[in-house]
Amino acid sequence: MAKNDQQFVKEIADIESDFPQWYTDVVLKTKLVDYGPVKGTMVIRPYGYAIWENIQREMDARFKAAGVENAYFPLLIPMSFMTKEAEHVEGFAPEVAVVTHAGGEKLAEPLVVRPTSETIIGHMFGKWIESWRDLPLRQNQWCNVMRWEKTTRPFLRTSEFLWQEGHSVYASGEEAEKETLAMLRLYEEFAKNVLCMPVLTGRKTEKEKFAGAVATYGMEAMMHDGKSLQSGTTHYMGQNFAQAFGVQFTDKDGALKYGYTMSYGVSTRLIGALIMTHGDQRGLVLPPPVAPVQVVIVPIAMKKPGVLEATHALKETLENAGIRVKLDDTDNSPGWKFNEWEMKGVPLRIELGPRDIEAGKMLLFRRDICEKQEAALGDVKAVNELLAEISEKMYIKAKERMHSRIVNANSLEELLAGVNGGNFVRAGWCGERACEDKVKEFAQATARVMDDHHTAEACLCCGKKAKHTVFFARAY
Amino acid sequence: MAKNDQQFVKEIADIESDFPQWYTDVVLKTKLVDYGPVKGTMVIRPYGYAIWENIQREMDARFKAAGVENAYFPLLIPMSFMTKEAEHVEGFAPEVAVVTHAGGEKLAEPLVVRPTSETIIGHMFGKWIESWRDLPLRQNQWCNVMRWEKTTRPFLRTSEFLWQEGHSVYASGEEAEKETLAMLRLYEEFAKNVLCMPVLTGRKTEKEKFAGAVATYGMEAMMHDGKSLQSGTTHYMGQNFAQAFGVQFTDKDGALKYGYTMSYGVSTRLIGALIMTHGDQRGLVLPPPVAPVQVVIVPIAMKKPGVLEATHALKETLENAGIRVKLDDTDNSPGWKFNEWEMKGVPLRIELGPRDIEAGKMLLFRRDICEKQEAALGDVKAVNELLAEISEKMYIKAKERMHSRIVNANSLEELLAGVNGGNFVRAGWCGERACEDKVKEFAQATARVMDDHHTAEACLCCGKKAKHTVFFARAY
Numbered sequence: 001m002a003k004n005d006q007q008f009v010k011e012i013a014d015i016e017s018d019f020p021q022w023y024t025d026v027v028l029k030t031k032l033v034d035y036g037p038v039k040g041t042m043v044i045r046p047y048g049y050a051i052w053e054n055i056q057r058e059m060d061a062r063f064k065a066a067g068v069e070n071a072y073f074p075l076l077i078p079m080s081f082m083t084k085e086a087e088h089v090e091g092f093a094p095e096v097a098v099v100t101h102a103g104g105e106k107l108a109e110p111l112v113v114r115p116t117s118e119t120i121i122g123h124m125f126g127k128w129i130e131s132w133r134d135l136p137l138r139q140n141q142w143c144n145v146m147r148w149e150k151t152t153r154p155f156l157r158t159s160e161f162l163w164q165e166g167h168s169v170y171a172s173g174e175e176a177e178k179e180t181l182a183m184l185r186l187y188e189e190f191a192k193n194v195l196c197m198p199v200l201t202g203r204k205t206e207k208e209k210f211a212g213a214v215a216t217y218g219m220e221a222m223m224h225d226g227k228s229l230q231s232g233t234t235h236y237m238g239q240n241f242a243q244a245f246g247v248q249f250t251d252k253d254g255a256l257k258y259g260y261t262m263s264y265g266v267s268t269r270l271i272g273a274l275i276m277t278h279g280d281q282r283g284l285v286l287p288p289p290v291a292p293v294q295v296v297i298v299p300i301a302m303k304k305p306g307v308l309e310a311t312h313a314l315k316e317t318l319e320n321a322g323i324r325v326k327l328d329d330t331d332n333s334p335g336w337k338f339n340e341w342e343m344k345g346v347p348l349r350i351e352l353g354p355r356d357i358e359a360g361k362m363l364l365f366r367r368d369i370c371e372k373q374e375a376a377l378g379d380v381k382a383v384n385e386l387l388a389e390i391s392e393k394m395y396i397k398a399k400e401r402m403h404s405r406i407v408n409a410n411s412l413e414e415l416l417a418g419v420n421g422g423n424f425v426r427a428g429w430c431g432e433r434a435c436e437d438k439v440k441e442f443a444q445a446t447a448r449v450m451d452d453h454h455t456a457e458a459c460l461c462c463g464k465k466a467k468h469t470v471f472f473a474r475a476y
Numbered sequence: 477m478a479k480n481d482q483q484f485v486k487e488i489a490d491i492e493s494d495f496p497q498w499y500t501d502v503v504l505k506t507k508l509v510d511y512g513p514v515k516g517t518m519v520i521r522p523y524g525y526a527i528w529e530n531i532q533r534e535m536d537a538r539f540k541a542a543g544v545e546n547a548y549f550p551l552l553i554p555m556s557f558m559t560k561e562a563e564h565v566e567g568f569a570p571e572v573a574v575v576t577h578a579g580g581e582k583l584a585e586p587l588v589v590r591p592t593s594e595t596i597i598g599h600m601f602g603k604w605i606e607s608w609r610d611l612p613l614r615q616n617q618w619c620n621v622m623r624w625e626k627t628t629r630p631f632l633r634t635s636e637f638l639w640q641e642g643h644s645v646y647a648s649g650e651e652a653e654k655e656t657l658a659m660l661r662l663y664e665e666f667a668k669n670v671l672c673m674p675v676l677t678g679r680k681t682e683k684e685k686f687a688g689a690v691a692t693y694g695m696e697a698m699m700h701d702g703k704s705l706q707s708g709t710t711h712y713m714g715q716n717f718a719q720a721f722g723v724q725f726t727d728k729d730g731a732l733k734y735g736y737t738m739s740y741g742v743s744t745r746l747i748g749a750l751i752m753t754h755g756d757q758r759g760l761v762l763p764p765p766v767a768p769v770q771v772v773i774v775p776i777a778m779k780k781p782g783v784l785e786a787t788h789a790l791k792e793t794l795e796n797a798g799i800r801v802k803l804d805d806t807d808n809s810p811g812w813k814f815n816e817w818e819m820k821g822v823p824l825r826i827e828l829g830p831r832d833i834e835a836g837k838m839l840l841f842r843r844d845i846c847e848k849q850e851a852a853l854g855d856v857k858a859v860n861e862l863l864a865e866i867s868e869k870m871y872i873k874a875k876e877r878m879h880s881r882i883v884n885a886n887s888l889e890e891l892l893a894g895v896n897g898g899n900f901v902r903a904g905w906c907g908e909r910a911c912e913d914k915v916k917e918f919a920q921a922t923a924r925v926m927d928d929h930h931t932a933e934a935c936l937c938c939g940k941k942a943k944h945t946v947f948f949a950r951a952y
Contacts, residue, residue, distance in 0.1 A: 034600065036550040037557070038587060043600055046545035046615065053546065069522035070529065074512040075589075075620055075636050076573070081513070097552070097578035099589065102635075103624030104570050111514060113551075113575065113589075124510065124519055139522065144551055144620065148579030159578075160551050 011343070015281050019225040023153070023276060026283050030344050032271070033154040040152040040159035044268065047344070048155075050292030051271050052162065056142060058194045058289065059164065059266065062186055063140050068166055071139045073120050076111040081119040084244040088118065091211020095147040097159070113146040118212065118237070118263055121167045122245030125259075131250045132171055135259065136179075140166040145267075155272030156229070156476050163267035169247055169259040173238060176260035177215075180236040183264040184217045187232040190266075195274045196287040196391050197221050198399035199231060200424070200471055202449030207436055210263075214238035220448040220471070222402040223276035226422025228448045228473035231273045234264035272476075277398050278368075284345025285367055287394055288387040293326040295383060296346045298337045300353030302329065310357045314350065314378055321380040323387070342367060347390050348383065368394050406471070409460055415472055416443040424448070424473045428456025428466030435461035445472045487819070491757050495701040499629070499752060502759050506820045508747070509630040516628040516635035520744065523820065524631075526768030527747050528638065532618060534670045534765065535640065535742065538662055539616050544642055547615045549596050552587040557595040560720040564594065567687020571623040573635070589622040594688065594713070594739060597643045598721030601735075607726045608647055611735065612655075616642040621743075631748030632705070632952050639743035645723055645735040649714060652736035653691075656712040659740040660693045663708040666742075671750045672763040672867050673697050674875035675707060676900070676947055678925030683912055686739075690714035696924040696947070698878040699752035702898025704924045704949035707749045710740035748952075753874050754844075760821025761843055763870055764863040769802040771859060772817045774810055776829030786833045790826065790854055797856040799863070818843060823866050824859065844870050882947075885936055891948060892919040900924070900949045904932025904942030911937035921948045 011029060013021035027033050032048030035041070044052065060070070076099060083089045092115045099111040114120065125137060146160045155161075166183065170176040184201055191197045199219040209216035213235040220228045241247070242258040251257050278285040288294050295318055299311045308329060315327045326346070328337050334351070341349055349365040356362055362377045368390050375382035402424070409415040409427040418425035425445065429435060438461050439445055447470045456469040487505060489497035503509050508524035511517070520528065536546070552575060559565045573589040576582060590596065601613060622636045631637075642659065646652040660677055667673045675695040685692035689711040696704045717723070718734040727733050754761040764770050771794055775787045784805060791803045802822070804813050810827070817825055825841040832838055838853045844866050851858035878900070885891040885903040894901035901921065905911060914937050915921055924947045932945040 034603070037554055037596065037599055038550060038552050041550040041552065043550065044548040046547050049547050050545075052548075069526075071522050071525050072520040072528075072638065074514060074517040074519065075622070076514050076517065078513055094580050097575045097587075099573045100576045101586075102573035103626070110577075111573075120513065123513055127510070146551070150579070162548065 012281065012283060015224065015279070022279075026275060026279060026343075027154050030284055032275075035154070038159070040149060042154045042158045042160075044162070047292055048271060051274075051286070051290050052268055054290040054292070055194070055270055056164075059190060060142070062190060063164075063166065066182075066186065068138045068140050070141060072141050072143065073117050073124065075114055075144070077114050077117070077120045079110045079112055081123060082112055084119065085212045085241055087240075088212035092116070092147075095149065097146050097148055114143075115145055115147045116263075116265070117141070117145075117165055118167065118241050118261075119245065122241045122247055122261065125167070125169050125261075126246040126248065129169060129247060129249050129259065132252055135249060136168055136170045136175065138166070138168040138179075140164055153272075155268055155275070161268050163265050165263060165265045167261065167263045169242070169261050171249065171251065171257070171259065173260045176262045177236050180215070180217060180234045180262045180264070183234045183262075184219065184232075187219050187234070187264070187266060191219060191221065191231065192395060194287070194289045195270065195277075196289075196394040196398065197231075197274060197277050198395065198402050200449055200451075202451055202471070204233075204449060205436060205447045205470070207433060208447060210235045212237065212240055214240065218449050220473070220475075221273050221277055222405065222424060222473075223273075223476070224279065225276075226405055226419075226424075226474075228424065228475040229269070229273050229276065230448070230475065231270060232264070232266040235262060237261040237263065278394055279345070282370075283343035285394070286345035286347060288347045288391050291345065291347050292324065293341075293344075293346045294324045294387060295326070295348045295350060296341045297325065297327045297350045297352060298334055298341070299327075299329060300334055300351055300356070304354045306357060307352065307354060310377075311352050314352060314362070317378050317380060318383060321384065323380075323383060338365075342370075348386060352377070366390060368397075409472075410458070411460055412439065412442045415439065415445065415460055419443050419445045419472070419474050424471050426451060426454060426456070426469060426471055427460040428458050429468050429470045430459035430462055430464045431467035432459075432462070435459055439472060443472070445474050447471070448473050448475060488757065488759060491700065491755070498755070502751060502755060502819075503630050506760055508751075511630070514635070516625060518630045518634045518636075520638070523768055524747060527750075527762070527766050528744055530766040530768070531670070531746055532640075535666060536618070538666060539640075539642065542658075542662065544614045544616050546617060548617050548619065549593050549600065551590055551620070553590050553593070553596045555586045555588055557599060558588055560595065561688045561717055563716075564688035568592070568623075571625065573622050573624055590619075591621055591623045592739075592741070593617070593641055594643065594717050594737075595721065598717045598723055598737065601643070601645055601737075602722040602724065605645060605723060605725050605735065608728055611725060612644055612646045612651065614642070614644040614655075616640055629748075631744055631751070637744050639741050641739060641741040643737065643739045645718070645737050647725065647727065647733070647735065649736045652738045653712050656691070656693060656710045656738045656740070659710045659738075660695065660708075663695050663710070663740070663742060667695060667697065667707065668871060670763070670765045671746065671753075672765075672870040672874065673707075673750060673753050674871065674878050676925055676927075678927055678947070680709075680925060681912060681923045681946070683909060684923060686711045688713060688716050690716065694925050696949070696951075697749050697753055698881065698900060698949075699749075699952070700755065701752075702881055702895075702900075702950075704900065704951040705745070705749050705752065706924070706951065707746060708740070708742040711738060713737040713739065754870055755821075758846075759819035761870070762821035762823060764823045764867050767821065767823050768800065769817075769820075769822045770800045770863060771802070771824045771826060772822045773801065773803045773826045773828060774813045774817070775803075775805060776810055776827055776832070778805065780830045782833060783828065783830060786853070787828050790828060790838070793854045793856060794859060797860065799856075799859060814841075818846075824862060828853070842866060844873075885948075886934070887936055888915065888918045891915065891921065891936055895919050895921045895948070895950050900947050902927060902930060902932070902945060902947055903936040904934050905944050905946045906935035906938055906940045907943035908935075908938070911935055915948055919948070921950050923947070924949050924951060
């Protein structure tokens with residue numbers, strides 16, 4: 001542990017030896033989130049919600065550019081809808097919260113608080129679509145969903161969370177599959193350019209796919225402890241939901257046909273992902289594109305004449321350039337402020353005192369590598385370039401780290417050693433569920449995604465010819 | 477009915493003789509909304525949701541400028557929370573939806589789907605606030621809420637709706653009351669400048685106030701049929717919720733004191749408000765600041781050389797100026813397109829054909845007054861000025877209409893005649909609940925807000941000295 005980090009030890013658990021406690025300390029102490037009164041729920045506090053707003057804005061712009069429209073579908077779904085798609089009900093029924101009473105009366109049919117909306121959106125799409133002219137139909141909603149989980153952690157797994165869920169209907173399976181992969185690419189680009197987070201993408205195994213899908217694709221990110229966090233998924237449904245909900249259209253040839261559907265979603269879990277990808281012993285390290293505060297200005301010798309005026313002027317200059325700026329002119333000491341804003345992960349700190357002002361300079365502290373450099377006072381271009389460089393370096397650092405921790409395995413023992421060492425493990429797999437289950441049992445690791453770019457020869461478990469190359473990892 | 481309007485009669489019920497059916501026809505046919513599968517729920521379709529996004533963006537910018545921070549609190553509230561504030565539970569208990577089962581088990585304590593969040597936010601504020609330094613605390617959330625209503629109508633009253641709810645705690649009652657009025661002013665300014673909608677604002681009577689509030693203030697808008705729609709409310713809670721949920725702080729003098737709270741909200745009901753304020757026989761008339769499409773371009777003689785190119789170039793020019801533009805290059809006839817986009821309330825239509833292009837002109841059709849004028853082709857300034865003029869004229873027209881339909885009454889009979897004539901009725905009131913009830917019974921009218929600017933002498937009901945001047949109206 002570096003000497004500078006010792007002062008933080010009092011507040012935040014050690015990131016190497018107790019990562020779970022580090023995570024809890026960081027999310028609570030930086031006021032990103034708090035526990036709600038009902039077990040398993042979270043309150044997203046302003047500092048955390050501002051990250052979510054930035055994620056929403058960036059993601060929503062991408063959806064709109066891709067031609068997807070936003071809508072809003074009801075929270076409560078008739079229980080009977082859930083049972084129309086056999087795999088879907090099997091997957092979600094154990095997790096749902098159920099409204100049985102409303103308006104002072106017992107309801108004739110219980111209503112499910114949406115765990116996801118394929119069913120109710122399928123029902124509405126079936127009502128709206130008449131002919132091939134209505135296709136494709138591509139809608140998205142930003143909303144809350146609920147899945148009653150036994151073990152919960154803020155952002156990572158909570159009974160209620162916020163997300164977006166996109167749903168599209170196409171006339172052909174090819175088009176729907178193409179969109180399923182296109183949205184996976186969109187998520188990957190978003191992870192890279194907005195969260196500065198490298199991911200592995202690929203198809204999920206049958207065991208790990210969405211309940212009711214023909215195929216699920218996922219993006220997986222490596223957390224600080226080497227575990228994987230599923231950070232976004234896209235699903236190709238074939239005609240499963242279209243048949244269950246009567247999503248039919250009259251095709252150009254006059255025949256009535258079922259549509260092909262797909263869906264895709266990311267959630268407030270992304271906030272957990274970026275915390276555990278970039279955080280360090282001092283606390284959060286937020287990517288500039290989503291940081292609620294990109295630059296914090298700390299006045300030095302604040303009472304000296306001209307200092308406060310200069311910091312206010314600097315704030316205005318940076319804000320006018322579209323930078324999110326906070327001026328900390330509270331009575332706390334500069335040292336206290338440094339600690340506070342470093343813990344809160346602000347990408348760039350500017351220190352400005354009488355000598356700097358006199359010299360026409362400002363001191364810039366980069367949170368990502370904890371180093372200082374100088375720039376001319378009020379040099380917006382330097383600040384913008386530095387923010388861009390921080391984003392790039394954060395991505396490269398995380399990517400190099402992830403790739404340095406991908407190992408190959410030819411046996412269960414090698415896989416166990418790999419995941420014990422905090423690695424993702426690439427291995428051959430025969431495609432049989434029995435071998436996948438054995439990996440889980442032997443090493444508490446699961447198949448995260450299948451790797452299309454690499455061909456292993458034999459199944460790490462049974463030794464038979466490999467059908468797929470798989471990234472295995474322990475996962476959140 | 478004007479001759480031009482006859483073609484619309486087939487599609488939309490007559491606005492004068494059957495306003496309720498007109499409303500239903502308009503919201504369904506323009507695809508703003510649809511009925512959800514559960515009785516009383518609505519699906520907000522893309523054209524309706526885009527209006528909500530514009531409302532959110534405009535309102536949220538105002539909140540942020542005022543220093544309010546966004547957060548997110550859980551959907552499910554322990555039933556025991558509801559009962560901590562006596563008036564609150566009495567008001568909301570009959571309307572709540574209740575989750576009794578989750579994760580396959582019966583819950584130890586039933587959970588209420590939030591009808592509003594004073595209770596759970598009070599609980600969290602109580603946890604977070606320690607000293608006077610933490611005050612004021614001002615947070616807002618954009619979310620869904622649920623109130624199980626017997627009679628529902630899309631946007632106006634649905635079991636689930638979307639809204640924002642702002643909640644603040646202050647150290648003194650004076651500050652909290654000041655904020656209650658400041659937010660009412662913010663809503664009024666928003667109604668005027670964003671929805672082009674005049675409102676009456678003022679304090680609500682005891683009977684009409686929020687369950688648990690010391691005082692409620694509301695803004696009321698006059699709909700086409702002369703009925704009133706409550707379009708936003710702000711509430712001063714005194715210490716009612718602070719005491720119920722332990723919202724305490726250590727003051728500068730070292731004493732532990734309860735805070736003073738207030739809250740404020742507007743909802744998707746605003747969409748209903750603008751439809752029923754501005755709509756006409758042809759359908760929607762959308763205010764430019766919230767219209768999803770501000771300008772629709774309809775090519776004339778679309779197959780002629782150069783026409784499509786010119787319309788695309790015009791679209792790009794306007795979009796680059798920040799205008800929301802739709803180019804309708806479908807195969808439908810221009811006449812069909814005119815009808816469609818008039819029904820959908822697009823503020824400005826641009827018609828562009830070979831002759832216009834040759835002459836370097838474009839034809840502009842104003843939806844608000846259904847009149848045409850010319851401008852130079854691609855004249856962005858002319859378009860922006862016209863959009864601003866439309867906004868202004870829509871407000872003035874609605875305001876003049878509202879003020880021309882406010883009448884005074886000195887007796888129940890005069891009040892009945894007034895509301896029967898589709899008016900708001902200004903009258904004196906002694907302040908007694910019995911007289912307020914009698915007005916309701918006699919004329920099916922309720923006290924909307926109290927008028928501070930006007931002093932009536934006697935109660936219209938009992939004839940005793942008036943304590944307040946009240947606007948009475950039939951209301952949605």
